[in-house]
Amino acid sequence: MSKPKVSVDIWSDVMCPWCAIGYAQFAKAVARLGDEFEVEARWMPFELNPDLPPEGRTQAEHLREVYGHSEEELAAMRRAMLARAEVVGFPMTEAGPGGAPAMMWNTFEAHKVLRWALADRGPEAQTRLKVALLEAHFRDHRRVGEREVLLDIAAEQGFDRAKAAGALDEDALAIATRMEEQRGRDAGINSVPSFVFAGRYLVPGAQAPEVFEATIRKLAAMAQGEA
Numbered sequence: 001m002s003k004p005k006v007s008v009d010i011w012s013d014v015m016c017p018w019c020a021i022g023y024a025q026f027a028k029a030v031a032r033l034g035d036e037f038e039v040e041a042r043w044m045p046f047e048l049n050p051d052l053p054p055e056g057r058t059q060a061e062h063l064r065e066v067y068g069h070s071e072e073e074l075a076a077m078r079r080a081m082l083a084r085a086e087v088v089g090f091p092m093t094e095a096g097p098g099g100a101p102a103m104m105w106n107t108f109e110a111h112k113v114l115r116w117a118l119a120d121r122g123p124e125a126q127t128r129l130k131v132a133l134l135e136a137h138f139r140d141h142r143r144v145g146e147r148e149v150l151l152d153i154a155a156e157q158g159f160d161r162a163k164a165a166g167a168l169d170e171d172a173l174a175i176a177t178r179m180e181e182q183r184g185r186d187a188g189i190n191s192v193p194s195f196v197f198a199g200r201y202l203v204p205g206a207q208a209p210e211v212f213e214a215t216i217r218k219l220a221a222m223a224q225g226e227a
Contacts, residue, residue: 003035003036003038004036004037004038004221004223004224005037005039005040005220005223006037006038006039006216006219006223007039007041007042007198007199008026008039008040008041008042008195008198009043009044009196009199010026010041010043010044010194010195011045011046011184011189011192011193011195011196012044012192012193013045013046013048013107013111014105014107014110014111014134014137015048015105015107015137017081017085017092018192018193018206019134019192019193019206020092020134021084021085021088021090021206022193022195022205022206023090023131023134023193024085024088025088025207025208025209025212026207026209026212028088028089028209029210029211029213029216030212032209032213033213033216033217037217039216041123041127042118042123042126043126043127043130044180044184045111045114045177045180045181045184046181046184046189046192046194047106047107047111047181048107048192049104049106050106050108052105052106052107054106054145054146056104056143056145057103057104058101058102058103058104059101059102059103059104060101060102062104063077078094082094085138088206090134092138092139093138093139093140093141095141096140096141102141103143105137105143105144105145105146106145107144108177109145109146109168110144110150111177111181112167112168112173112174112177113129113150113151113154113164113168114126114129114130114133115173115176115177115180116164116167116168116173117129117154117164120159120163120167121159125157125158125159128157128158129153129154129159132153132156136149136153150164150168151165151168191205193206195207195215197215197216197219201219203215
């Protein structure tokens, strides 16, 4: 007898710390379920800051402009985020090598390479790449807005660098990524992370593992009842 299968589309951005935290919680839920269910996750593109320039901006500058917070408020936000990330098992670092400031990058190229990864190698490989991008940004402070860095990370995860580079040069990949972004907007996705199970059921935000586990169990039971 085959295991019940549950699919989930995770709308997310590499620049979103709550996306990293949310996925850490989701991954705990999947781990708790063990071999009881087959859970297939696919990553969908959502740009929090599509107007960021290619050279990026410092995180502090960006947050000041977006939220109007003082330096003290920004420092408190950073401390709270770092503490939360540590608790859920996705530790982040506040600054880059040598104390370089944390940066924000334009992520459209990252979304393109993730879209290609899904088509080229499937959901599991795409997830490995997504997690590697989140780690590269929030732990290692690599320049994930730059093509060569993205290709380096893809190669580190076992993807063919030349194939990835060729795909990024294709207009069709950019068009497909834009279409997925529009599909999310049309579906009412306006914040991330957003976990859409079975194409219909939305679980927004970085929920506790128990919420994800209960959702998967319920949907698997519903699917078996419909079979």
